[in-house]
Amino acid sequence: MIEYNDASPEVRAVYDDIMATRKIDWINNFWKALAHDPKTLRRTWESIKEIMGPGELDTLTKELIYVAVSTTNQCGYCIASHTAGARKAGMTDAMFGELMAVVGMANETNRLASGYQVPIDDRFLAK
Amino acid sequence: MIEYNDASPEVRAVYDDIMATRKIDWINNFWKALAHDPKTLRRTWESIKEIMGPGELDTLTKELIYVAVSTTNQCGYCIASHTAGARKAGMTDAMFGELMAVVGMANETNRLASGYQVPIDDRFLAK
Amino acid sequence: MIEYNDASPEVRAVYDDIMATRKIDWINNFWKALAHDPKTLRRTWESIKEIMGPGELDTLTKELIYVAVSTTNQCGYCIASHTAGARKAGMTDAMFGELMAVVGMANETNRLASGYQVPIDDRFLAK
C-alpha cells in the first residue's frame, strides 16, 4: 500500500484528483495497491472517472450495476467497496434487498438457460 | 420445447399467467424448455414475477441489472432475451452503451482487486 | 480434428483405450481436438479414466456432478456431451429436472451469500 506521504508526484496527482472528484479526504486501499504501477493507476482512474459519472444512467444505477457484477464474480473487496458506494449514492436497505433478489435470480436462470440448452428465439436475435 | 397446444393444463396455466402479466401473446423458448419440469417452471415463474415487478427499483433498472449479470456470466440466451426486455422497458442505445461500459469496468477492477490481494478498508467492513 | 485413420500410433492407442473402456466404436470431438497435443490427450484421458469409473460414488452421480459444473461454467460442448453421458448412465428426465433445479438454486444462493457478505458460522469452519 502506498500512502499519500510516500507517493511520487505522479501518484499524488491521481490521489488528489480522486479526492477532489469524490469530495472525500481519504484514499481507499484499491488505489493504494494500484499505485505500485502508476500507469495502471492513472489509466484505471481515468476510465472509472469517465464511466461512473452521471450520464444517461445516474450514479446510483451505475453503482447498483457495479455491485451486481461484483457479487456475481464473488469479489469480496469490490462487494464491500461498491455496496458502500451505492449506499452513499442513495441505495436504501429496501433497494439493496431488491438488487440482491435480481442478482440471485439472474444467476439462477442463466444456468437454467444453458443447462436446458435453450436456443435463442428469432425475435431476440441481434440484427 | 413444449408448445402451448401440447402443454398440460398445469403448464398452460403458467403460460397464460406469463402472457397476461407481460401483456404479450407468445411464450419465449426459456419457458418452453422449463415446461419439461412443471414444478421448476411454476416456481421459477412465480419467483421472476415477484422479483421483476416494479418496487423500490423500477423495471428498467432491474432489467439493466439482469443484463449486467448475464453478460458477466457470458450466457448467450440471457443476454439476448434480457437486452430485448431492457429495450422494451425503455433502455436507449445510449443507456446500453453506458451499461456495457460499467459492466466491462467492473469485471476489470474485480480482477485488479483480487490479483493485487487488496485488503478491505475498515470503513467498508459490513457491521 | 484428428480422425482415427490419420492418427499416430501414440494417439491411436489412446483412442483404442477410450473405445474399449467405454464399450463404444467412435471417438467424440473433444479427444480428436486434444489429439493435436498427444501428451495432453494421454494425460487427460488417464485422469478421466481414473476419476470417472465407479468408486465410492457411482458413475451416474459422477456424471450429474460433471453436468452441474459444466452448466455453472456455461460450457456448451461439455453440457451437451455430459448430459448425453449422464443419460447413458441412467439419468431420467425427472432426474435431469431435479439436477437443473439444484444447480440453478446453488448459483442463486452462492450470490446471496457473497452479496450479503455472510460470515461463516463457527460450526461450519473446517477443522
Added chain:
Amino acid sequence: MIEYNDASPEVRAVYDDIMATRKIDWINNFWKALAHDPKTLRRTWESIKEIMGPGELDTLTKELIYVAVSTTNQCGYCIASHTAGARKAGMTDAMFGELMAVVGMANETNRLASGYQVPIDDRFLAK
C-alpha cells in the same frame, strides 16, 4: 444478522419452519442475513425446501451437487455450509475426495473444450 429474539413474526415463522424441517435447533448465518429482506427470506427458503428434499435424486446426491457448484464458483460460505450439509447427509471422506476429483477435472476439461473450440458432435445435439 437478525437473531430469533429480534425477529418479526414473519421472519420467526420462516426460522421455525427451517428448524422443524431440518430437525435442528439453530439458524445459520445465511438466513439471519437474508432476514433483512423478509420476502427474499421466505421465497428462498420455500424454493430450497421444495428443491432439496428427496425426490428422484436423494438428499446426499443433491448436497454433493450443491458443493460442486459452490466450489466451482469459489463461494467460501457455501462451500463450508454445504460440505457440512453433505457430511450430515452421509458423505464420507472417500466420497468427498471423489467429489473434489470430479469437480476439478470438469473445470479443467471445460476449458480444454472451449480453448480448443471443439464443435458439438451431432450425436450430442439436443433434439
Added chain:
Amino acid sequence: MIEYNDASPEVRAVYDDIMATRKIDWINNFWKALAHDPKTLRRTWESIKEIMGPGELDTLTKELIYVAVSTTNQCGYCIASHTAGARKAGMTDAMFGELMAVVGMANETNRLASGYQVPIDDRFLAK
C-alpha cells in the same frame, strides 16, 4: 456493425489508428460493434494500445495471457480473436498445446484449493 464507410470522423480516427498500429488493412467485428458507443470505442482502444504493446512482457506473452483469461471465461469471440493474435505474434502449435495444458490445470487446482478450503501459507501472504 459500423463499417468504415458509414463511420463518423471520430470513429474513423480510431479505426485508422487501429490499422496503422497493427499494420493491417481491416477492422475486426469487436471494434465495429463498440463503434455504436464512440466513447467506449476510443477508451477501450487507447487502453488496449497502451497495455498490449511490448514492455517488460513481450507481445506474445501478453497474447498468451489474453487467451488464458478468455478460455477461463469461455468467451467464444475472444478465444477466436486472441488465438489468432497469438499465432500472429509467434505462437506455435506446441506452445498452444502447453498453454491449454496450463490453463486447464490452473482451473482444476483453483477448485481443489477452494473445495478443500486450504488456508494460505504464511510464506505466501502478501506483505
Added chain:
Amino acid sequence: MIEYNDASPEVRAVYDDIMATRKIDWINNFWKALAHDPKTLRRTWESIKEIMGPGELDTLTKELIYVAVSTTNQCGYCIASHTAGARKAGMTDAMFGELMAVVGMANETNRLASGYQVPIDDRFLAK
C-alpha cells in the same frame, strides 16, 4: 493438513518428489490438504510436474498464465501461491504490473464482446 511426519509412505513419496523437483525443504498447504486423498494427491502432482516444467514455454511464462487464470477465478489461495511462484521464477514488480493490466483488460473486453453479441469474424474461425 497432513504433515510429513504423520504421512503414509505413499504420501511421503509424493512429498519427497515435490521437494526434490522444486529444490525446497517444505510442503505448502495445498498438498497437505490433498493428502487426505492419496490418489488425487499423486495424480495432481504428476500432472503439475509434467505441465509446469520448461518446454516450448518457459517456467516464468507458465507461472504468469497460472496467476492470470487464478486471478480471473478469484481463487485467493492460488493467487497467493502462484504469485510467489512467479516471483521465484523471475517475475519483477514491473512484469507483475503488466500482467495485472492484461488480465484486467481481458476480463473487460470478454464482457464487451459477449454483451454486444459480437459475431466471430470469418478470418478468426477455427479451420
